[in-house]
Amino acid sequence: MPVTQVTFLDYTxxxxxxxxxxxxxxxxxxxxxxxxxxxxxxxxxxPWVTGLAFLSANLGAQEVIGMGASGAKYGIAxxxxxxxxxxxxxxxxxxxxxxxxxxxxxxxxxEYLKLRFDEKxxxxxxxxxxxxxxxxxxxxxxxxxxxxxxxxxxxxxxSVLISAGIxxxxxLAGGLTSAIYNEVLQFFMIVFGFAPLVxxxxxSVGGWGGLTAKLAExxxxxxxxxxxxxxxxxxxxxxxTNPIGVEWFGLVMGLGFVLSFGYWCTDFLVVxxxxxxxxxxxxxxxPLIAAVPKMxxxxxxxxxxxxxxxxxxxxxxxxxxxxxxFAADGAPLLDAAGRMIMDYDLATPxxxxxxxxxxMLGLGLTALIASFMSGMAGNVTxxxxxxxxxxxxxxVRPGASDDHYLWMGRAATVGGIALSVAxxxxxxxxxxxxxxxxxxFAFVNAPLFATFALGMFWRRSTGHxxxxxxVSGIGAAALHHGFTLATGxxxxxxxxxxxxxxxxxxxxxxxxxxxxxxxxxxxxxTIALSLVxxxxxxxxxxxxxxxxxxxxxxxxxxxxxxxxxxxxxxLALTALLNVIFF
Amino acid sequence: xxxxxxxDLRYPIGGLFLIIGAILTxxxxxxxxxxxxxxRATAVNINLWWGMIMIVFGGxxxxxxxRGGRGATIxxxxxxxxxxx
Numbered sequence: 001m002p003v004t005q006v007t008f009l010d011y012t013x014x015x016x017x018x019x020x021x022x023x024x025x026x027x028x029x030x031x032x033x034x035x036x037x038x039x040x041x042x043x044x045x046x047p048w049v050t051g052l053a054f055l056s057a058n059l060g061a062q063e064v065i066g067m068g069a070s071g072a073k074y075g076i077a078x079x080x081x082x083x084x085x086x087x088x089x090x091x092x093x094x095x096x097x098x099x100x101x102x103x104x105x106x107x108x109x110x111e112y113l114k115l116r117f118d119e120k121x122x123x124x125x126x127x128x129x130x131x132x133x134x135x136x137x138x139x140x141x142x143x144x145x146x147x148x149x150x151x152x153x154x155x156x157x158x159s160v161l162i163s164a165g166i167x168x169x170x171x172l173a174g175g176l177t178s179a180i181y182n183e184v185l186q187f188f189m190i191v192f193g194f195a196p197l198v199x200x201x202x203x204s205v206g207g208w209g210g211l212t213a214k215l216a217e218x219x220x221x222x223x224x225x226x227x228x229x230x231x232x233x234x235x236x237x238x239x240x241t242n243p244i245g246v247e248w249f250g251l252v253m254g255l256g257f258v259l260s261f262g263y264w265c266t267d268f269l270v271v272x273x274x275x276x277x278x279x280x281x282x283x284x285x286x287p288l289i290a291a292v293p294k295m296x297x298x299x300x301x302x303x304x305x306x307x308x309x310x311x312x313x314x315x316x317x318x319x320x321x322x323x324x325x326f327a328a329d330g331a332p333l334l335d336a337a338g339r340m341i342m343d344y345d346l347a348t349p350x351x352x353x354x355x356x357x358x359x360m361l362g363l364g365l366t367a368l369i370a371s372f373m374s375g376m377a378g379n380v381t382x383x384x385x386x387x388x389x390x391x392x393x394x395x396v397r398p399g400a401s402d403d404h405y406l407w408m409g410r411a412a413t414v415g416g417i418a419l420s421v422a423x424x425x426x427x428x429x430x431x432x433x434x435x436x437x438x439x440x441f442a443f444v445n446a447p448l449f450a451t452f453a454l455g456m457f458w459r460r461s462t463g464h465x466x467x468x469x470x471v472s473g474i475g476a477a478a479l480h481h482g483f484t485l486a487t488g489x490x491x492x493x494x495x496x497x498x499x500x501x502x503x504x505x506x507x508x509x510x511x512x513x514x515x516x517x518x519x520x521x522x523x524x525x526t527i528a529l530s531l532v533x534x535x536x537x538x539x540x541x542x543x544x545x546x547x548x549x550x551x552x553x554x555x556x557x558x559x560x561x562x563x564x565x566x567x568x569x570x571l572a573l574t575a576l577l578n579v580i581f582f
Numbered sequence: 583x584x585x586x587x588x589x590d591l592r593y594p595i596g597g598l599f600l601i602i603g604a605i606l607t608x609x610x611x612x613x614x615x616x617x618x619x620x621x622r623a624t625a626v627n628i629n630l631w632w633g634m635i636m637i638v639f640g641g642x643x644x645x646x647x648x649r650g651g652r653g654a655t656i657x658x659x660x661x662x663x664x665x666x667x
Contacts, residue, residue, distance in 0.1 A: 009609060013602055020598045027589050049591060181591050188595060192639070196632045203624040357619050359609045359629040363602065 003151050004353040010362030017366045018166060020185065021373075025170030025178040035405040038175035039385040040107050041276035045177070049184055050282065051289030054273040056183035059190060060140050060375020064301055064368065065147070068348030071305025072322055074243040075215060075229025076581055078305075079298035083232070084256035087291050087574045089264035091567045094274075094287040097265055099552045100456050101275055102283040103543050109268040110390040116455045116544045118463030119394070124470060126390035128444045129268060130383055134416060135437055137379035138423020143345075144372040145424065151349055152365075160424055163369065167377045168417045171384075172410060176276060179381040183273075186374040187293075193367020194300045200355045201307040214310035218319075219243075229306065232581045245487075245506025254512020258519040262449040269382040281555045281563065288566040295574050301348070308347040311354065321350045336488070376420065384412035435493045439481070446515045447473025447522030454526050459538065459545040465530030473522030480517040486510045592647035599640030606633030 032038045070078040106112040110129065114122035144163060145156040170178050205211045215229040222228075228235050228243055235242030236251065244251070264270060264287070274286035309320040324332040324340035333341045352364040388409045397404075427434045451470055454461040482498035486507040491497055495510060504510040542548050554562045610630025613619055620627055 009605070013605065016601055016605075017598065020594055024589075024591075024594055027594075181589075181594075184591060185595055185598065188599070188639075192599070192632075192636060196628055200623050200626065200628060203626070355622055357613075357623055357628065359606050359613075360623070360632060363606070363632075 003350070004361070006152055006361065006365070007358045009359055010365065013359075013362035014366045014369070017189065017370065021166060021182050022170055024181050024185070025173035028174030028178045028181070031177065032173075032175050032406070035388065035402050035409050036107070037177075038406055038409045039381075039388060040272070041176045041180065043276060044278050045180060045276050045282075047277055047282040047285045047289055049180060050273045050277045050286040052187045052293070053180040053183040053276075054270055054286050054290040055294055056187040056190075056374050057269055057273055057378035058375075059187070059371055060136070060378070062136075062140070062375070064190065064194075064371040065143065065345050065348055067298075067301040068305035068308070068351075069344035071302035072309045072320075072342070072344045072347040073305075075219075075306055076298070076302065077229075077232050077235075077242055077244050078302045079232055079577075079581065080244075080251060080255060082294060082298050083574050083578055084252060085260040086264060087295055087570060088256065089260040090287040090291045090294065091570055092261065093265040093271070094284045094291075095563055095567050096546075097452070097456060098274060098284045098287070099280065099549060100544055100546075101271055102277070102280050103549065103552065107275075107389050108385050109266060109271050110386055112544075113451075113455070113466075114390075114394075116541070117461075117466045121451070121463055121467045121470065122390060123395070124467065125448075126386050126394075128441070130386050130391065132441045132444075133269065133379040133383040133386075134419045135423055135434075135441065137376045137383075137416075137420040139427060139434060139438075140372055140375045140379075141420060141424035142427035144369070146428075147345075147349060148369075150346075151353060156428070160421060163373055163376070164417050164421050167373055167380065168414065171377055171380055171413050171417075175409070176272070176381045176385070179377040180273060180276060182377060183374050186370040189367045189370040191293075191300065193364045193370075194304065196360060197351055197355060197364060198299060198303050198307075201304055201311075201351060204355065205307055205310055211307060211310065215306065218309060229309075230581075232578065234582065239505040239509060244508055245504075246509040246512060250509050250512045250516070254509075254515050258446065258449060258515040259512065261453075262445055262447075262515070262519070266448045266452050267445075268386060269378050272382055272385065279555055280552050281561075284552070284563040285561070285566060288563060288570055291570045292573075295570070295577060304351045305344070305347040308351050311351075321354050322347050323350070376417075380413060380416045380420070383416040384409050387412040387416070432493065439493055442511070442514070443474050443477035443481070443518065446477045446518030450519050450522035450526060454523070454530075455545070457546045458527075458530075459541055459547055460535050461526060461530045462533045462535050464533040465526045465528075468529045469522040469526030472525045473518045476521035477514050477518035480514045481510070484510055484513070590647045592643045596640045596642075596644030596647060599636045600644065601640075603633045603636030603638075603640055606630070607637060609633070 034042070036042050067078060067081070070081070101109065101112055104112055104115055106115055108126075110122045110126035113125050141160050141164065145160040148154040148159045149156050170182060174181070202208065202211065205214060212230045216226040219226055219228040222243075224243060225235055225241055228241070233248075236248040239245050239247045274283045277283040277286050308322050311321045319342055322342050322344060323346060325343045327333050335341050349368065352361065352368065356364050388405055392408055392412075393400075393405060447470055450473065451466050454469075455466060479498065481495045483496070483501040484504060485491065485494060485496040485500055486504045486509065489495065489507065491500070494507065504513065538548055556562055559565060606629045610627050610633050613629065614627060617625070
């Protein structure tokens with residue numbers, strides 16, 4: 001039985017939003033004349049648009065639902081995923097790496113690897129990236145279909161097909177520009193849908209003070225220090241005194257350095273937004289502009305999960321308003337110690353349906369659906385570009401007319417969405433396959449930043465070195481995962497499939513250390529092999545390597561628009577937030 | 583549309599928020615006496631208040647677009663287009 005009823009008014013709000021989304025695609029349809037208009041926006045967008053899209057493309061289901069779930073699990077320490085796990089990397093990509101992505105005139109991140117290293121390195125990156133985008137957008141659709149079914153009783157097939165159809169329509173009509181414009185719209189919908197949820201949520205638990213007091217009881221119940229849920233750093237000295245179950249070194253190196261830089265600095269899904277900017281300065285400012293709302297997002301997406309943990313209007317089962325997971329026979333699932341397993345992914349959705357009356361509920365649900373769709377569109381627009389330029393134009397049909405590649409870009413959009421829908425159905429039937437794929441992609445991504453950092457900042461690094469480094473980094477990730485387990489996990493997808501050499505206090509600690517091993521291996525192997533293989537002459541590396549590229553000049557009219565000034569402001573504000581919630 | 587064929591993104595954002603904001607505000611006024619409905623929202627008439635905030639935001643966006651400036655307007659695509667091929 002659905003949790004809540006949606007009224008005509010709520011449907012009206014949703015319908016108006018969908019009309020606006022489709023209208024933007026329609027208005028842009030005549031602009032798509034060349035493959036670069038369609039796939040890379042013809043480098044024409046102002047930085048506030050690319051900046052908000054940079055943020056929004058990453059704001060898929062994982063973000064809104066997952067960060068609410070983590071808020072309920074880990075408390076305010078979840079903000080490490082933002083303040084340590086995103087902001088420094090976003091500043092780094094804007095200040096130091098964008099000059100090479102934008103300045104090299106590569107059309108994609110894999111294409112930069114081709115220009116800097118060689119074809120095999122590019123192809124490895126392009127194939128794994130293309131597969132990953134399809135998979136993530138499929139997972140996103142699956143999560144949405146399941147959630148809307150549970151909350152509102154909507155049919156799974158209908159939700160998946162309608163949302164896929166809407167994304168298809170506006171991306172096909174207006175290409176990357178349409179996806180980016182709609183991501184900006186979605187950004188504002190998400191802010192305006194979730195800000196009142198936090199406002200009302202805080203009111204109902206007696207403000208931040210009331211929330212702190214109530215969460216202190218929850219923490220003590222679980223054997224943690226009283227401030228564990230409301231202080232980000234206090235318990236980080238040891239894995240046993242914080243809800244994440246990881247110590248500060250693993251957190252800072254694994255999440256803050258390897259995983260975060262690996263994602264924000266090399267993932268084409270986000271970098272593509274910056275590459276669509278209308279000038280070098282605009283491209284460099286894109287991630288810096290995105291960093292300002294990004295540092296405030298914990299309040300929007302994490303707080304609802306924390307509040308859900310202590311609200312008392314629950315059904316009696318579970319904790320707060322978060323229900324437990326249920327077995328097929330309707331009984332709550334229990335873990336090995338006999339405690340109920342909470343369905344933390346429902347924390348934020350339950351907040352929406354419990355606190356919002358009809359009217360606002362429509363707005364909140366629209367914001368939720370908007371986040372699913374922006375994640376999907378982001379993946380599809382990155383997929384069609386990598387497919388068309390890095391796989392099709394390179395390996396299948398080089399030298400065709402631009403009209404042909406424009407056609408291929410559109411065909412890849414249709415194909416990408418069809419494959420995503422297929423992936424969503426695979427997820428419904430074989431959950432284990434999806435867990436396994438997710439694990440493989442984690443291995444493939446873990447060493448990436450070492451390759452890019454050495455490529456951009458060490459001119460001696462070679463294509464053979466980069467390729468061998470990537471492959472051995474992926475291998476190191478698989479080995480490390482295969483020989484370790486988190487406390488309470490059983491051998492299998494969770495690790496330990498080669499044997500057991502070490503046990504980590506939590507799955508996140510294991511993930512962070514897998515990344516650290518993969519990065520270090522890739523870094524060392526790339527350097528070693530580069531030293532024994534022949535480097536490319538300096539003349540071929542101009543614009544691709546730091547020491548052979550002139551420093552970009554800032555084309556701005558005000559001092560505060562300079563990327564370096566923005567970067568300092570962003571870092572200072574982030575440091576301040578860490579101090580406030582220490 | 584401010585420039586030749588350019589789409590200023592601030593118009594659709596402003597328009598969307600004005601329309602949704604107006605709907606919520608009117609609904610909030612219509613349901614103002616219904617205390618039972620707003621108990622869950624800590625007795626705040628959230629439709630009315632948030633609707634008005636959305637109208638203000640939509641209005642600001644729309645005004646910025648009307649007053650022009652290059653802001654979010656993208657120019658027509660250049661005739662040559664493609665980089666590289």
